[in-house]
Structure formats: C-alpha cells, structure tokens
Amino acid sequence: MPHHDSSANNADEPVWVRGDGVDLACHVAGPADAPVLVFVHGYPDNHAVWDRVVAHLAGDYRCIRYDVRGAGASSAPAATRAYRLDHLSADLAAVIEWASPNAPVHVIGHDWGSIQSWDAATDPALAARIASFTSISGPCLDHVGHWLRQQWQRDRAGLFKQLGKSWYVFAFHLPGLPSLLWRAGLGRRWHSIVERMEDSQLPRNPSQANDGARGIALYRANVVARLRAPRARHAQMPVQVIVPERDPFVGPGFVAGLERWVDALTVKTIDAAHWAIQSEAETIAAHCRAFVESNHASLPTAGRGNSHSPTEAARARA
Template identity: 75%
Template sequence: MGESNNNAEAHDDTVFVRGDEVDLACHVCGPADAPVLVFVHGYPDNHRVWDRLVTELAAHYRCVRYDVRGAGESSRPTDTGAYTLDHLQADLQAVIDWASPNAPVHLIGHDWGSIQTWESVTDPAMAARIASYTSISGPCLDHVGHWLRSQWQADRSGLLKQMRKSWYILAFHMPLVPGLLWHSILGRRWHAIASRLEGQSLPENPSQTRDGADGIRLYRANILERLRHPRARHAQAPVQVITPQRDPFVGPGFVVGLERWVESLTVTPIDAAHWAIQTHPQTIAAHCREFVAGHTDKTRTATASPSRDERARSGA
C-alpha cells in the first residue's frame, strides 16, 4: 500500500540554469533561508517524479528539482558522448552553485539521478559543497564494478540474481530498437507498466516518450566503461542509502561492502518498490529529515566549486 499526500502542493518557481553547454530547468520552492535540498531524478523520469516528496518537505527546506539533460524542459543533446558522468557532474555542480553559492547542500538522488550524483559525492573537489547525500535505488557505477568482481569470486548466486534484474541494460545498448520501442509502444504504455509494478496509479509524465527515448544515452555513455574500468571512489560526505526491499531493478545486495567506500554510512531498508519516492513520500521524507538534521551545520560556509576544466587542470 502507498501513502496519501494530504499537504497542499508546493508552489514552484522555474529558472533555467546554464550547465555544461546545456540549459537546465530548475524548479524551486520552500523558504529562501532554509537548508537547501537538491533532488536529482532518474530514468525515464523528470523533475515531476519528486512532486509528492517535495510537498512533504517544502515547508522547512529550500527544495530544488531540476530536469537533467535529455529530460523534461532541459536541453536534449543528440550526441551520446554528451551524457557521460563528467558532463552530468558539471551540470549538478552548476545547479548547486546557483542554488546555494555560499553553503553546502543536501543531495537526494533516485535511480539514474542517484547514480550520477555519486560522481559528485566521490569527488574531493566537491567535498565542501555537499553536506549529505541520500541515495535511493541507484549505486555508484564504480562501486558496482568492484562489487561485480567480488561477487564473481565469492557469491555468483547473488551476481546472477542482480543480472536478472538488470537485463534491460543490455537491451538499451542495441542500436535503434530501444528508441523505436519508446516512440511506438512504451511511451503510451509506460504509465500503466510502472503503475502495475508499484501496485498503485502513479502520476503521468507529459514528456514520457521523449524522456524515455533520449535518456537511453545515459546507459550507452557510461555503463560499460565504468563496469570494465572501475575507479576507487570514496565518498566525501555522509551517505544514507535507502533500499526499497521490493525494487525489481536494483537489489539490496549493492550495499554489501559499501563501507569500504563510505566512511559515514547509514543504510535504511524500507518496504517499498522502485518508485518509493512516489508511493511512500511520507516515509522517505521522514528519513530525509532525520538524516539532514544530523548533518546540518549552520556555521559552515563554502565557496563555489571549481569548474570541470579547473578540476582537470588541477588533476582532481
């Protein structure tokens, strides 16, 4: 069973922020002087996937949701190379620096939004800009690469179980077919498919077909490279991993051994499926409030983070 959302819907202001050669649609609500929460959505969603959760949080936090490149109202580059993790990190950095130029923010990511946010959370150059990170249904690809190697040696049954959940990733690497499916069938049927997976009707997404078709580039630009050549990436901020126990796509096994990479780690299992942020907004909000409260330092300030080019020049 899901949770009802009884609060009045939060009023949004929409601002376009210049990212890494793209324009990012940012939707903002909540008190201007409150701690800043930045929400990064996954695939095949856009910022709207956060609506129910933000309604629970906007009374006490400055809530910033943005459409990642290739989704919603943001720019949609046609080159797959424009969707690599370094471009996505530069986009998130631009949003953080715009939303909170003088203080660190709390990041909350879901699905691919969680995957891409790990890139910033594990970058030492971003340490002063991030107060905490809540990850939901989206592990760090580098951590997954190391996890796969350890599972191959120690527990192949766990590896096979996750591979069965992730079959679609290989399908997304097929030429032409995934995009054609989105435009011919999946776009009009996705709402019914996702609602059936969750056991309740989810809100509809007006740009679902384009978000699904264009977002495939996220997988093609990053998955194979990172899994073949995983880096040693250590979190630079406290991390809460919320693990929906009925997620059909991301198994809870990815948290095994995560303390190797995250010094300050909180693992929070919940009885929910993949889109828990929509079906269980009150539960997620309660965990976010508790975690953020434990990692909010009102005296802490930060300067704007270095650009991607500056990080490259410094060797970061």
C-alpha cells in the same frame, strides 16, 4: 539567457540554469533562507517524480528539483557522449552553485539521479559543496564494477541473480530498437505499466516518450566504460542509502561492502518497490529529514542556509 522569477514557488514556472553546455529547467519550493535540498531524478522520469516527497519537506527546506539533461524541459544533446557522468556531475555542480553559492547543500537522488550523484559525491572537488547525500535505488557504477568482481569470486549465484534483474541494461545497448519502442507506444503506456507493476502512480508526463528515448544514452555512455574499468571512488561526506526491499531492478546486495567507500554510512531498509518516492513519499521524506538534520546541525554557522535566495542569484546572473 532569461531566468524566470521563482519567488512565487510556482512549480510550473522553471528557473533556467546553465549547466555544462546545456540549459537546465529548475523548480523551486520552500523558504529562501532555509537549508537547501537538491533532488536529482532518475530514468525515465523528470523533476515531477519528486513532487510528493517535496510536499513533506518544502515547509522547512529550500527544495530544488531539476530536469536532468535529456529529460523534461532541459536541453537534450544529440551525442551519446554528452551524457557521460562527468557532464552530469558538472550539471549538478552548476545547480548547486546557483541554488546555494555560499553554503553546502544536501543532495537526494533516485535511480539514475542517484547514480550520477554518486559521481559528484565521490569527487574531491565537490567535497565542500555537498553536506550529505541520500541515495535511493541507484548505486555508484564504479562500486558496482568492484562488486561484480568480488561476486564472481565469492557468490556467483548472487551475481547472476542481480544480472537477471538488470536485463534491461543490456537491452538498452541494442542499436535503435529501445528508442523506437519508446516513441512507438511505450511512452503512452508507461504510466499504466508502472501502476500495474508496483501499484503506484507516477505523475503524468507529457514528454515521457522523449524522456525514455533520450535517456537511453545514459546507459550507453557510462555503464560498459565504468564496469570495465571501475575507479576507486570514496564518498566525501556522510551518505544515507535507502533500500526498497521489493525493488525489481536494484538488488540490496549493492549495499554489502559499501563501508569500503563510505566512512559515514547510514542504511535504511523500507518495504517498497523501485518508485518508493511515490508509494512511500512520507517515509522517504522522514528519512531524508532526519539525515539532513543530523548532518546540517554540525555545519559551521557560516555554512547554514543561503546568503540569498536562488531567485536573487538568478537575477544577478541574468
């Protein structure tokens, strides 16, 4: 398949990477020989939601953003099962292999980008490929499953409070209606809804209606299955969790007990709402920079930077 030259770091010109049966639109910024950061966006966003954060980091890091399957310019499989976490993790692994075949990368995820990155970060097969993981407003679904069981025994009031925040998760399982709402007008109004809700402006997204409608499959393919039978998932690398205190969707309670699953855990709390990567981009970037630096310095010399740029890797595989 064709690959576009990203040497000019033009965010409007994607490099196409073959994922797990899909084509992923990747966007590159930053020096070719710098440590690689891979940003994974959430729902119902696309890669552009990271632009403000990347603007603070691209001077020193090779920043890779990509549209996840079903979003932006990337392939959008029709089957709900195609959005399972194992496929999403395989997509992320393909992006990592393309972006930095000879060195581990630092993964930064938000919302569903964080949820799917947790699945990769707790996969022993990817332990050597991810140097660190920063999670923002997106817990591991398996950890949530265990947390729900503990809350039922210890703090049912707290449990019901979080379930109230997550009302939309249940609504997304209604057949047909959520997708219809996105295409009937929610997609056109989403930008203004978020602005009123959080006093923060998202990037204008011409594919917003489709991104919202298709991304519902993320919930349907994964949430019930993982909460019903949560696995024991231990992080394979240092993890930083950034907790926006005013997040209306993801409560801070999910951080409690995370030490059970993460040996090297850093928690940062910030005064922000869900889309902190927009409203507090500089703060998010500063936390990411500090965490990456603290973990990149400990890597072996052979594991720093890239042996060649993503553009060269794309040309080699074209």
